[in-house]
Amino acid sequence: MADQARELSALLSSAAIVMVGGIVGSAAQLAERVVIGRLLSPDAYGEVSVGLALLTVSVTVALAGCTQGVSRFIPRYDATEDRRGVWISGLLVAMPLSFAIATGMFHFAESIASHLFETAEAVTFVRLLAVALPFVAAFRIAVAGIRGYENTVYRTIARDLLDPGLRIGLIAALLLAGVGIVAAGIAYLLAAVITLLVAHYFLARLMPLVGEFRTHVPELLRFSAPLVVSTVVSILLTRTDTLMLGYFRTSYEVGMYDAAYPLAGGLLVVLSAFGFLYLPIASRLDAEGERDAVDDIYATTTKWVYVVTFPAFLLLVVFPEDVIALVFGPDYAEAARVLPLLAVGFFLSAAAGRDRETLSALGATTWIAIGNATALVLNIAVNLVLIPQYGFVGASIASVTSLVTLHLIICGFLAAKYGITPFSPSASRCYVSLPVVLLPLGVAASSVVTISLVTLVPFLVVAGLASLVIVAVAGGLEANDIVVLDLLEDTTGIDVPVVRRWIPERKTEAGEIGDSKSPN
Template sequence: MADEEATTEGGQEDLSALLSSASLMLFVGSLGSVSRLFERVVMGRLLDSPGAFGEVQIAFSIMTVSATIATLGFKEGIPRFMTRFESASDTRGAWVTGTSLSVALTVLVTIALLLNVERLAARFFEPSTPPELLLVFIATLPFFVGLEIVVAGIRGRENTIYRTYSRDLIYNVLRLALIVVLLLAGYGVVAAGFAYFVSALVAFAVAVWLFNRLFPIRGAFETRTREMLVFSFPLVLSSMVSILLAQIDTLMIANFLPSRQAGIYNAAWPLARAVGVIVSSFGFLFLPLMSRLDAGGQYEEINRMYKLTSKWVFVVTFPALLCLVVFADDLLLVFGPAYTSGAAALAILALGSFTSAAFGRCQDALSAFGYTRYIFAVNAIAGVLNVALNAVLITGYGAAPDLGITGAALATASSTVTLNGSALAVLWQKSGVNPFSRWTVRTFVLLPAVLFPPSLVLARQVTLSLPALIAFVPIAGIASVALLALTGSLQSEDEIPVELVEENLGVQVPLIRRYIPDEE
């Protein structure tokens, strides 16, 4: 009996830690998302045209794909192994192994890019694009990869705040400030490259310093090369596919269409990613927590935590989806009138991303359980599907219509749904873990059915300004929680997120508490 109570209390503590981390990561993730969005708005308005904006996004896509190859899946492998070891030498060895292999591969990838600069420029860029643009992004690659690997070590120590300082605040805020200053100074598209270079360098240095405070880098270590490669290699392939889902559209649009279309698409894409930011805010501690619970054989606790977090990811994410789909035209008008033609693409991308909220953190759970080969398989299927659909739908092939950037959005949304659905199916079959309970199903059905119709009516009647669009999201969030309360869709475990909100805001919300049932 005492053991059961201890297990329950431990589960409550883990869930509270996860939700506390999620609230912080949601806040800083929102800051990062807002800064990236503002960054793109600034570039969209201060650069000469959507074409110039598109050139910057193409260079960024090349760097991002290269970074995915260079990290070799250790962004996930490092935290997974660090949480499983108790001795400092084994824990340090996990980080040293991942870092050493990533550094070696980063050098090779950087050299390969430098040797092929002219070919890449001829394939993806307009003849008028300054050659320095791609070169500066290539120079940024080592520091960008270094930042990701050090943050993976911080994640492995289950620390949220140091990641916040280095990745979310310094890297994002400094980059945004530099872009504004350099563009106003007249440096053109190359300004973005310099901003990424300087911010990545500074953030990397700060992250190393913080990580060393958290866990001394110097010291005895036991390398885990074979063990980590077996785990991480499928992840680099699956991560590559994940990045392709995000970036292949830009590169294929750049290959088939003018850079202007890539610019319009990349105004829509970061807005749609707002959904992903909210979902990923629950993932920073999700993987190490799931890995630790799996090592302890606490499978019932894993399933309970998965269902509850999936429900609240859906609730927190839904207002953003509602705004992105219903007011897509109004949102893109922020970039300028030239960008509103991407409204259909924005709505489609947002709907595709939202499946991550409905299905839960299934890939993180599979990774925690060690099923990395299945992660690779589902990502490979989605990646092949994405490339094929992009090739067919962007320019039209056979009987398929020529849909341009809307076709690229359809390709990515279809691939994302396939990816998340396949990952959930594997997770459910292998472990029994799934997001569905009577509470989650009721939530998944009620919110869209009740809130979409009046929002669509409102969108037909008015055009919302940016402040009104921002205000719409929390209003929709309050309406969502109220709807769940009034329809009896709250459960006893919902007391945990309510307590978290009360602690952070310093207020009591008895109106919601009265609708939370007592634990059975």
């Protein structure tokens, strides 16, 4: 039990660091979209969104699932030669693929532009993204290596702060100079080059990058092969809507959809914070035969992702018009039509917790591929039916349908095969009580409250405190939650004995009641 609490404490401490960086990183990514949206027309913003979706899909294919493989295998080896070899193995797989895809994108840029874009600038834009692709792929492999060493600080600086920060600064400067949509291509290329160098500098501080090595390409490919499908499909689930909208409808509708989409996607920030150390910790626990500990950590982190994310979900569902106007301006008012729907899909994804990483840690990557492939087929089918007639509203319906299907499959297999589930009587009370109590109150408040720069933070603070009270009163707290409270008290230096009274006492292995949760 002490070991399990220690692992959970390490995970939560990491999550706190990554969450800060993740919030800043997500804010920077959103700011990037806002800068583009406000400095360009909705149509031009839609063009940029299609291009970035194309880059994301291409990078994911080039990585061939190796990022998770690198993060998983590095902590399983003790020798530096093996760990260095894992990183090199990732590069040996990803770099040839990235150069091949980049060459294809560059050569067929005119054809791609004619099918997905509406402006002549698109050809140059696509070619810039093609040149950036190998640099982005190598950067991701370096971050995967850092993740394998369970170092949250380096990852946060490189991926969440430096990379988006460089992009937003470059994009803003170039757009103000009148460069147009090509500004995004230039910014992504320059940012990728710089962050690639910085990430490898950080990785070199964790292990010497030059020296003897033992490659593990076969092991990496055996693990990553099912992930090639699952990770590509996973990204396609988030980008197919944008690409199909670009093909079937106008860039204006793409712009509306991609104004709502990143706002709803922000609901995954807390989930992402838990994810950085989750895979290597869960992998190590499984290798040591501590599967019950994996179950407990998965359940505890999932519940707190749900609780911490709920206030933001409430904001997007109840005040969509206010949020869109505040962030993107009146030109994007139509995006409020789909923001609540997309928020539901992303919130349910967050509420499923790190289900895919849990299966990866257990080595059951085939089922991740099955879940992702099923969801993608459904996504494409629904998009084909709904986008031609209903445009970006149909794309939103397809997105939510596929996300829910994906997590039903993954969570169902985790429960059936391994008995791992985020549900318990206490957690279930938490999951039910928050929407039952706060959604009606939020709807009632929307008639008298308007979300603005002045009211945004107070609303989230009040909703957050109300969420904690509701969970406590409903009996949603469990013994493992003491670790969360300990971290909060250690971080802030503030004791909260009142909250301790709501947390059940943990029994030791001998059956005695531990005194770590005494309310006094």
